[in-house]
């Protein structure tokens with residue numbers, strides 16, 4: 001059985017888990033924490049990041065690499081658009097989510113409130129978190145507000161794809177941290193995120209995570 005290494009609350013691990021769910025691929029899940037630098041893990045994932053996929057001799061770090069591999073391994077149901085322009089657009093939105101949304105939401109908001117305060121029970125600088133919410137999120141939300149569709153859960157080509165998975169997974173972390181998109185300021189984005197999270201492959205993963213993080217009350 002292949003193994004997915006990486007903690008469930010990582011947006012990058014979740015991205016892969018949703019693709020695995022869509023494709024119906026079975027795997028064992030090892031909850032490796034971010035920042036794991038044991039020699040054994042570094043041998044698998046030299047950048048010391050999660051996720052990492054292991055299937056016998058094949059070891060693949062990086063969520064985007066893993067998803068591209070899974071699409072070749074099992075093409076249906078596809079998570080990348082087949083039209084070349086839509087394929088390019090989907091890759092761009094995945095890149096934007098990984099490179100703009102993740103740093104805006106992850107270290108200064110999600111990690112502080114959910115990991116340091118929630119899981120480790122330590123004090124955090126809440127004013128710094130609020131500053132990040134006020135300053136780091138709006139430019140990202142402004143861009144996405146201009147990109148997302150008025151209806152449906154597909155930002156590219158009318159079909160749910162890696163683009164929606166990569167964007168949607170970032171907003172799960174935002175919600176875990178007790179924040180959401182202000183629907184008065186970014187109405188299209190707020191509604192799109194809600195629709196993506198209601199997708200049958202997203203919803204059960206979100207519910208299970210909320211339960212394990214004690215956020216389901």
Ligand SMILES: N[C@@H](CCC(=O)N[C@@H](CS)C(=O)NCC(=O)O)C(=O)O
Pocket residue numbers: 010011012034035036048049050051061062063064098
């Ligand atoms: N490009 C990587 C990014 C993965 C990533 O940044 N993962 C974070 C956890 S959400 C991590 O492992 N951070 C640990 C570190 O940077 O040392 C991917 O898509 O898998």
